[in-house]
Amino acid sequence: MKLHALQRAVARAVMQPLTRSERMQRKAPGGGRMSAYAARFIKPNDRLTSFERLEIYNRQYWFRVLASLAEDYPGLRAVLGGRRFEAMCKAYLTECPSRSFTLRNLGAQLAAWLRQNARWISDRRVLALDMVRLEWADIEAFDGEAKPALRSEDLREAKPASLQLDIQPYVQLLDLHYPVDDLLLEVKHGDDTPDRASNAVQERRKTQQGPCRGEARGRRNLSGRSSSGFSPSIFAASSRKSSPFSPRCEAERPSSAPSTWLSAKVPSLRPTARLCSTFVSNLGGSRLVLPARGKQAR
Amino acid sequence: MYFGSAEKPDREHLRRLKELVKRTNTPWLSDHLCWGSVDGRYTHDLLPMPYTFEAARLTAQKIREVRDFLEIPIAVENVSSYAEYHVSEMTEWEFLNEVVERADCGILLDVNNIYVSSRNHNFDPLTYIDSVPADRVAQIHIAGHSKFQKYILDTHDHPVIDPVWKLYDRAIQRAGHTATLLEWDDSIPSFQEVHREALKANRFLESKSLAVAV
Numbered sequence: 001m002k003l004h005a006l007q008r009a010v011a012r013a014v015m016q017p018l019t020r021s022e023r024m025q026r027k028a029p030g031g032g033r034m035s036a037y038a039a040r041f042i043k044p045n046d047r048l049t050s051f052e053r054l055e056i057y058n059r060q061y062w063f064r065v066l067a068s069l070a071e072d073y074p075g076l077r078a079v080l081g082g083r084r085f086e087a088m089c090k091a092y093l094t095e096c097p098s099r100s101f102t103l104r105n106l107g108a109q110l111a112a113w114l115r116q117n118a119r120w121i122s123d124r125r126v127l128a129l130d131m132v133r134l135e136w137a138d139i140e141a142f143d144g145e146a147k148p149a150l151r152s153e154d155l156r157e158a159k160p161a162s163l164q165l166d167i168q169p170y171v172q173l174l175d176l177h178y179p180v181d182d183l184l185l186e187v188k189h190g191d192d193t194p195d196r197a198s199n200a201v202q203e204r205r206k207t208q209q210g211p212c213r214g215e216a217r218g219r220r221n222l223s224g225r226s227s228s229g230f231s232p233s234i235f236a237a238s239s240r241k242s243s244p245f246s247p248r249c250e251a252e253r254p255s256s257a258p259s260t261w262l263s264a265k266v267p268s269l270r271p272t273a274r275l276c277s278t279f280v281s282n283l284g285g286s287r288l289v290l291p292a293r294g295k296q297a298r
Numbered sequence: 299m300y301f302g303s304a305e306k307p308d309r310e311h312l313r314r315l316k317e318l319v320k321r322t323n324t325p326w327l328s329d330h331l332c333w334g335s336v337d338g339r340y341t342h343d344l345l346p347m348p349y350t351f352e353a354a355r356l357t358a359q360k361i362r363e364v365r366d367f368l369e370i371p372i373a374v375e376n377v378s379s380y381a382e383y384h385v386s387e388m389t390e391w392e393f394l395n396e397v398v399e400r401a402d403c404g405i406l407l408d409v410n411n412i413y414v415s416s417r418n419h420n421f422d423p424l425t426y427i428d429s430v431p432a433d434r435v436a437q438i439h440i441a442g443h444s445k446f447q448k449y450i451l452d453t454h455d456h457p458v459i460d461p462v463w464k465l466y467d468r469a470i471q472r473a474g475h476t477a478t479l480l481e482w483d484d485s486i487p488s489f490q491e492v493h494r495e496a497l498k499a500n501r502f503l504e505s506k507s508l509a510v511a512v
Contacts, residue, residue, distance in 0.1 A: 042383065098339065
């Protein structure tokens with residue numbers, strides 16, 4: 001069997017939904033017995049049949065993707081209830097398997113899919129759709145592109161009358177019917193899971209004045225806005241002095257001498273250079289380039 | 299990157315990865331010697347390769363393509379596996395050697411994965427360690443695992459067991475003083491316990507340095 005054909009056959013079995021008791025189905029993709037299907041390409045050993053060996057991967061797949069959605073959508077889970085949420089996730093993932101290298105994007109189609117498959121949210125349609133949109137926007141804000149945050153000192157020499165500021169690209173404005181952000185905070189309240197944050201978010205948090213939201217004409221702002229006063233973090237430019245990547249790179253750099261192979265390939269393992277970036281802000285037709293992040297020569 | 303997937307590398311993904319590599323001055327990059335996607339669908343798992351010459355050729359070709367695009371050296375990491383294929387034409391370590399020689403790339407040697415696979419597939423893990431081209435080993439990984447009745451699962455949630463330390467000892471005896479990473483992703487104990495475990499690796503590394511000095 002050629003590589004592509006083998007991988008296709010294995011993936012079909014691995015991604016086939018589990019039974020209600022979380023075991024591999026007895027029926028193979030496309031019909032026939034799964035035991036015969038597995039035996040076509042998986043070797044048995046003295047402890048496990050071909051079916052059982054393949055089942056390890058089948059279960060791992062579903063446990064992983066379901067856990068990922070449960071982690072990303074605790075609010076939707078609270079709205080639907082655990083059992084219906086899990087059944088909905090299985091149906092969603094069966095129709096919309098991951099098409100991204102990262103689990104981060106697993107729920108990218110969920111809001112659209114729920115609109116087309118409203119039976120899963122029939123009695124709480126509006127609330128559920130509000131929540132799933134908020135939670136997806138939260139994921140996008142978590143590690144979306146962030147331009148260097150604007151510093152108040154960057155404005156000193158700028159002319160206020162002609163000043164134009166850009167909102168950070170990770171900020172989204174959602175038109176929602178329910179205060180689902182409050183609900184989500186309630187759901188997450190008491191969750192003692194260690195905080196997980198991308199580098200970008202950690203950097204943003206240093207400069208943010210705190211989580212808050214604004215409201216205007218029934219609209220609720222998602223993230224990054226101060227309820228009062230100037231919140232520079234959602235505007236572009238930077239107050240950062242060093243790269244968020246530098247410490248991590250240094251920490252992961254081999255602590256001992258590089259191997260022969262590595263020495264040959266990378267003659268000198270130099271300390272990581274800091275990021276060097278600039279932010280271009282449009283100021284009344286003239287372009288002002290603001291140095292950011294402790295610009296250094298490479 | 300799923301070097302072992304039959305499909306071509308995603309150019310957009312590579313382009314973004316290259317940007318990251320440049321921004322971080324990444325000196326070299328590793329990924330697992332496995333597959334996990336087909337026809338654009340991702341399993342998010344490290345699925346075992348069929349150990350065939352066709353797979354070795356295609357995998358090596360993909361590694362070279364990625365290396366040429368990213369312009370940094372690549373290393374491949376052996377994975378834990380729970381299944382083997384009828385079509386395999388060689389052992390896992392022969393396959394690893396075939397790939398790295400064809401691709402001229404490095405090896406990220408995970409000795410816990412060797413142990414896990416050796417128990418699941420009934421082979422001698424020392425034979426594996428002794429067959430790896432030592433001069434290609436760029437980094438070593440150690441970890442704990444979970445033992446079930448009929449198989450062992452690579453879970454990174456326990457201390458490293460003595461047989462894995464013995465494999466580690468053998469690996470650094472062959473590869474020399476090599477950067478080592480202790481993996482502990484779940485059921486993470488106190489910092490002190492993880493630190494103690496990491497220091498055990500230091501003891502092995504130091505003993506090898508002393509042996510060289512003497």
